[in-house]
Amino acid sequence: MEPKQIYEILSGKFNGKIKQFVENTFPPSVIVEPDSVVDVCRFLKTEESMDFKSLICLSGVDLKEQGKMAVVYHLGSMNHKHKIAIKVELDRNNPHVQTVESVWPGANWYEREAYDLLGIIFDGHSDLRRILMPEDWEGHPMRKDYVYPKQYHTWDV
Amino acid sequence: MGVLEDKLPDNILFTNVDKFLNWSKKSSLWYMLFATACCGIELMQAGASRYDLDRFGAIFRASPRQSDLMIVAGTITHMMADRVKRLYEQMPSPKYVIAMGSCANTGGPFFKDSYSVLKGVDKIIPVDVYVPGCPPKPEALIEGIMKLQKKVMEEKNLVKK
Numbered sequence: 001m002e003p004k005q006i007y008e009i010l011s012g013k014f015n016g017k018i019k020q021f022v023e024n025t026f027p028p029s030v031i032v033e034p035d036s037v038v039d040v041c042r043f044l045k046t047e048e049s050m051d052f053k054s055l056i057c058l059s060g061v062d063l064k065e066q067g068k069m070a071v072v073y074h075l076g077s078m079n080h081k082h083k084i085a086i087k088v089e090l091d092r093n094n095p096h097v098q099t100v101e102s103v104w105p106g107a108n109w110y111e112r113e114a115y116d117l118l119g120i121i122f123d124g125h126s127d128l129r130r131i132l133m134p135e136d137w138e139g140h141p142m143r144k145d146y147v148y149p150k151q152y153h154t155w156d157v
Numbered sequence: 158m159g160v161l162e163d164k165l166p167d168n169i170l171f172t173n174v175d176k177f178l179n180w181s182k183k184s185s186l187w188y189m190l191f192a193t194a195c196c197g198i199e200l201m202q203a204g205a206s207r208y209d210l211d212r213f214g215a216i217f218r219a220s221p222r223q224s225d226l227m228i229v230a231g232t233i234t235h236m237m238a239d240r241v242k243r244l245y246e247q248m249p250s251p252k253y254v255i256a257m258g259s260c261a262n263t264g265g266p267f268f269k270d271s272y273s274v275l276k277g278v279d280k281i282i283p284v285d286v287y288v289p290g291c292p293p294k295p296e297a298l299i300e301g302i303m304k305l306q307k308k309v310m311e312e313k314n315l316v317k318k
């Protein structure tokens with residue numbers, strides 16, 4: 001199925017929750033309201049004609065100039081050989097979004113990474129700890145206004 | 158060497174005993190299996206049949222309790238750094254460290270602006286030999302081990318320093 005068709009089906013089903021279709025990204029992306037992302041994802045996974053069984057990647061993006069944080073879900077279907085990206089935009093000062101762990105269990109570690117590096121909070125996540133940085137690290141190093149600490153434990157960074 | 162350490166006079170008998178002790182140390186540099194990144198592949202290769210580190214008496218042990226030498230082969234992150242230090246402290250002395258590859262020497266490709274990589278393992282543990290390269294060839298590592306053997310041969314155990 002073409003991404004444009006997927007977008008049209010989604011906007012028919014989730015009235016008012018689907019904000020925009022962006023064609024010039026790869027794969028083309030659909031911008032969704034943060035509060036309905038779990039419903040949209042579950043629909044995309046379970047619906048026979050969509051069949052997005054695989055969450056290829058989940059990544060956080062810091063859009064500092066626009067005062068936003070974004071989470072991008074790259075989805076793929078092995079059976080239908082189509083791809084799409086779902087994107088949610090959050091408030092940069094208080095980035096909260098529901099976890100999609102209940103849809104794809106593999107999202108667990110992706111979401112921990114986005115939390116670790118960008119400080120995006122995934123509500124309802126079963127184990128939201130840091131994954132790459134040490135537990136007692138301060139701040140989220142991939143944020144664009146992050147200031148590196150001079151010292152960590154006994155050595156300089 | 159316990160109670161006798163650094164106490165004996167510097168005469169021909171004890172210098173020869175010292176040499177013998179050094180010779181036995183340098184001929185059994187058992188190294189700890191410790192590979193954290195791509196350099197580890199070269200370390201494995203150096204231990205395998207083609208380069209055969211065994212002929213220098215260097216064989217790998219899986220436990221710090223049984224090893225004399227720690228070859229830090231690979232990138233050390235801040236998260237790993239505490240563990241490296243603890244492993245080093247678990248090794249019985251005399252113990253030696255070889256920093257293998259640019260990452261362990263200085264942070265290497267991650268030197269500038271990396272938030273997670275330790276910029277050189279010498280910030281946390283004392284290093285005896287640095288082997289440069291990204292990754293160093295097995296020949297380079299073997300040269301590093303031979304340098305270390307030379308260093309071990311010059312040590313004084315029983316006689317006064």
Ligand code: SF4
Binds near residue numbers: 194258259261
């Ligand atoms: S020095 Fe190069 S080869 Fe060795 S661990 Fe670092 S990046 Fe990998």
